[in-house]
Amino acid sequence: MALTRGVLLSFLGLCLCSVSALASDEKSPQWDLELKVGQLQPALDQWDTYYANDPVVLGVAAAYKLTRMFSVGLAVNSSTSNGQGDLPLNQTIGGDVAFSLRPVNLSLNLRLIRNEHQHWVPYLGAGLSRVYYRQEVPRQANVEGSVDGYHYKFGLQYLLDDWDRRSADNAKRKMGLDNTYVFVEFMSMSAEQGQGSLDLGGQLISLGVLLEM
Amino acid sequence: MIVVKKQMPFNRLFLPALLLNFFCSSSVLALSVGVPGDYDTIQAAIDALKNDSNLGDTVLLERGVYTENVELATGITVQGVEAKETYLKADVSTTPVVSVVNVSDAVIRNLTFDSGTQAIEVVNSSGVMVANNIFRLGSSAKAVVTDDLSSVDIIHNTFYSNNTAVERGSELSVINYNIFSNNSLAITPDNFTQAIDANCLVNNTVNGPNGTNGVTSNDAQFVSIVQRDFHLQQASPCIDAALGTDVIDDTTADIGAYGGALADVYPAKVNSVTGSDSSAEIGQPSITLAWAANNGHRITHDTTPGGYKVYYDSDQSGAPYDGLDALGASEASPIDVGNVTSYVVSDLSPITSQPGMPVITGTAPSSATVELHWSAVTNATSYRIYYGLNDVSEHQINVGNVTNYAVSNLVDGATYQFAVSATYQARYYFSVTAYDSSANQNESQYSSEVNVALGDAEESALSAIVTAIPEPVSPYPTLPDEGCFIATAAFGYYDAPQVQILRDFRDEVLLNNAVGRAFVDWYYASSPSAAVYLNQNEQWKPWVQAALFPLIIVAWVTTQLAWPVQLMLLVLIGYGLAKWRKRRIKDYAFKPLRRAL
Numbered sequence: 001m002a003l004t005r006g007v008l009l010s011f012l013g014l015c016l017c018s019v020s021a022l023a024s025d026e027k028s029p030q031w032d033l034e035l036k037v038g039q040l041q042p043a044l045d046q047w048d049t050y051y052a053n054d055p056v057v058l059g060v061a062a063a064y065k066l067t068r069m070f071s072v073g074l075a076v077n078s079s080t081s082n083g084q085g086d087l088p089l090n091q092t093i094g095g096d097v098a099f100s101l102r103p104v105n106l107s108l109n110l111r112l113i114r115n116e117h118q119h120w121v122p123y124l125g126a127g128l129s130r131v132y133y134r135q136e137v138p139r140q141a142n143v144e145g146s147v148d149g150y151h152y153k154f155g156l157q158y159l160l161d162d163w164d165r166r167s168a169d170n171a172k173r174k175m176g177l178d179n180t181y182v183f184v185e186f187m188s189m190s191a192e193q194g195q196g197s198l199d200l201g202g203q204l205i206s207l208g209v210l211l212e213m
Numbered sequence: 214m215i216v217v218k219k220q221m222p223f224n225r226l227f228l229p230a231l232l233l234n235f236f237c238s239s240s241v242l243a244l245s246v247g248v249p250g251d252y253d254t255i256q257a258a259i260d261a262l263k264n265d266s267n268l269g270d271t272v273l274l275e276r277g278v279y280t281e282n283v284e285l286a287t288g289i290t291v292q293g294v295e296a297k298e299t300y301l302k303a304d305v306s307t308t309p310v311v312s313v314v315n316v317s318d319a320v321i322r323n324l325t326f327d328s329g330t331q332a333i334e335v336v337n338s339s340g341v342m343v344a345n346n347i348f349r350l351g352s353s354a355k356a357v358v359t360d361d362l363s364s365v366d367i368i369h370n371t372f373y374s375n376n377t378a379v380e381r382g383s384e385l386s387v388i389n390y391n392i393f394s395n396n397s398l399a400i401t402p403d404n405f406t407q408a409i410d411a412n413c414l415v416n417n418t419v420n421g422p423n424g425t426n427g428v429t430s431n432d433a434q435f436v437s438i439v440q441r442d443f444h445l446q447q448a449s450p451c452i453d454a455a456l457g458t459d460v461i462d463d464t465t466a467d468i469g470a471y472g473g474a475l476a477d478v479y480p481a482k483v484n485s486v487t488g489s490d491s492s493a494e495i496g497q498p499s500i501t502l503a504w505a506a507n508n509g510h511r512i513t514h515d516t517t518p519g520g521y522k523v524y525y526d527s528d529q530s531g532a533p534y535d536g537l538d539a540l541g542a543s544e545a546s547p548i549d550v551g552n553v554t555s556y557v558v559s560d561l562s563p564i565t566s567q568p569g570m571p572v573i574t575g576t577a578p579s580s581a582t583v584e585l586h587w588s589a590v591t592n593a594t595s596y597r598i599y600y601g602l603n604d605v606s607e608h609q610i611n612v613g614n615v616t617n618y619a620v621s622n623l624v625d626g627a628t629y630q631f632a633v634s635a636t637y638q639a640r641y642y643f644s645v646t647a648y649d650s651s652a653n654q655n656e657s658q659y660s661s662e663v664n665v666a667l668g669d670a671e672e673s674a675l676s677a678i679v680t681a682i683p684e685p686v687s688p689y690p691t692l693p694d695e696g697c698f699i700a701t702a703a704f705g706y707y708d709a710p711q712v713q714i715l716r717d718f719r720d721e722v723l724l725n726n727a728v729g730r731a732f733v734d735w736y737y738a739s740s741p742s743a744a745v746y747l748n749q750n751e752q753w754k755p756w757v758q759a760a761l762f763p764l765i766i767v768a769w770v771t772t773q774l775a776w777p778v779q780l781m782l783l784v785l786i787g788y789g790l791a792k793w794r795k796r797r798i799k800d801y802a803f804k805p806l807r808r809a810l
Binding site: 044046047049050051083084085086087088089090094095096097099133135137138139140141142143144145146193198200 | 577578579580581582626681682684685686687688689690691692693694695716717720724
């Protein structure tokens with residue numbers, strides 16, 4: 001964990017130092033918006049005992065581009081898992097539990113892009129997380145709260161515009177969309193509750209669409 | 214609504230007919246295909262038939278609702294089985310439900326149109342017939358529109374409550390034997406006055422050209438507009454007022470959708486059927502049925518009425534109703550009961566049967582609840598749960614014919630005993646039809662089914678007893694509840710009684726309605742930062758506690774007191790406020806006087 005945190009802080013420092021040194025690129029998009037869907041493998045070690053499946057995560061994110069390569073983004077993800085809880089007196093598990101996680105991630109992202117027509121764009125990012133949680137059990141009070149943590153991610157984007165240049169030009173003219181990418185992303189998130197006994201993070205693999213404008 | 218799925222490429226009727234045509238090319242063989250039986254959509258059926266060179270092919274629509282815009286083709290008849298029960302609705306409301314363009318020798322009959330901005334549009338077509346349909350599209354829609362090149366026979370239809378019933382492009386189109394009732398405009402334009410004969414014009418804002426032999430009246434005497442039954446009652450002025458003969462009863466043709474040679478012959482189905490066990494009154498196992506009268510003139514005529522048939526069966530829902538045991542096994546189903554609206558099915562012989570014993574297969578405890586699961590017993594008609602702390606006979610619940618049930622309002626932490634029994638009671642199923650007074654005794658479709666339990670319930674032995682402990686579920690992972698952030702910060706700790714009161718108020722009041730849930734969502738999004746500030750600035754805590762005090766009182770009253778006490782408090786507060794306000798007004802009114810003195 002300490003190693004991860006060290007890598008993360010080093011990356012953030014490198015990014016921040018680099019921002020000021022980078023000159024402005026050719027005229028390039030200022031914002032991007034991404035929509036993604038993925039599957040979270042929770043870090044909780046007994047997850048499989050209580051919940052039937054790994055949660056499906058839906059996410060939306062927006063980022064402001066400091067330069068063509070660096071951006072600051074805010075992402076909101078959401079997942080709800082249905083499972084069961086402990087019944088200590090009956091010494092079994094049972095009942096119906098709906099466990100919702102809504103991580104909010106503030107990231108600094110680095111995209112390794114050299115020109116606007118680059119088809120494959122690797123990227124990476126890291127930042128702070130706040131994971132809002134909510135546990136709902138029928139006929140019982142809800143449990144709600146939040147835990148702070150951090151995350152890092154990397155992925156690969158593929159430029160779609162050259163597949164249908166005419167549509168891409170139309171999208172640019174009518175909606176101001178400069179580029180459209182699809183991407184695959186791996187994210188690791190850690191948000192530990194208490195003294196580290198519970199980590200509400202996990203590893204998320206997702207697919208999505210990125211719109212630059 | 215009919216779900217549009219795949220088109221069936223060949224069907225049982227169509228393929229042999231095509232082969233026959235191939236070998237006997239001179240033959241004229243009209244085909245009839247069913248929707249949804251042979252094709253999933255009307256258009257699919259038309260498209261399959263339109264390449265057939267024969268005229269007179271029919272697309273027969275079963276009773277139901279069809280939502281699509283249809284393009285009719287030459288030589289094809291689109292016909293509903295029963296106009297009252299066969300609805301053709303617009304999929305795209307701005308397009309005519311049926312478009313007839315460059316078509317000859319086509320027929321649209323026995324359908325109800327009640328949606329879209331236009332039901333039928335005919336363009337450059339000849340030999341088209343629109344017959345025995347019901348148009349009830351609403352005050353902004355047109356029913357039938359023809360252009361100046363088309364010849365259309367618009368006969369024996371009922372137009373009720375449309376903006377424009379018929380708009381002709383020329384006098385090539387014929388408008389005969391139709392009922393126009395409560396339309397904004399019945400027939401237009403005014404300058405085409407020919408080829409209009411024997412229509413019933415009732416309460417239209419503008420009739421348009423009346424033509425010859427027309428009947429005008431203030432009331433067409435439909436059976437029931439609310440129930441969409443446009444059959445005519447006995448006193449209707451539109452009965453026997455057309456030329457020709459009714460297919461229904463071989464008398465002079467009526468005007469409207471149920472007159473002439475092409476009308477559907479089905480009386481409207483019987484409504485409001487009820488049944489009850491009347492064994493005690495009758496003195497033998499009996500069930501009394503009652504239903505609303507079908508007021509069609511052929512059913513309730515003073516001198517030649519139709520009647521009703523009672524269909525029944527024991528222990529078997531749905532057709533065929535083949536019960537045999539009524540009146541000591543001398544009244545088999547159906548029973549012709551004549552022109553009455555109630556009937557006692559008497560001297561029945563309900564079957565008795567001891568059901569087998571169910572087996573409890575699982576228990577699922579949760580907060581104040583235990584859900585039981587048990588095996589189904591073959592002849593059981595319901596189940597009964599027995600439970601208690603010391604003995605299962607303490608409580609009983611009849612749970613119907615299910616194999617799982619959640620027993621609630623239990624005490625958490627207590628060990629309960631549970632057992633289940635199966636019960637059997639004979640049950641009779643009934644449906645009623647109406648038939649008319651014609652020689653054929655045309656009969657309606659079945660009414661909605663009713664069922665009545667009869668005789669003593671036989672109960673099985675109790676299942677083996679199982680135990681379970683209701684208890685709150687502890688969700689995984691165990692996480693702190695940070696709800697009521699501000700209150701927690703103000704009162705210093707999570708379990709403070711004031712915080713618990715607010716938490717109860719959240720769970721019992723706010724989260725039970727949409728506005729409350731929205732407030733809770735907003736609160737949890739915005740309050741953590743305020744709570745952090747409060748923790749960092751202790752001097753504000755007494756002020757926040759004071760501000761929260763009225764809210765805590767309201768929350769306590771709302772969640773802890775019974776509603777009569779809440780009501781009493783409300784009255785007392787209202788009385789106090791009224792007195793206070795009156796006192797203030799009094800003080801203000803006498804202030805100048807006191808000043809003067």
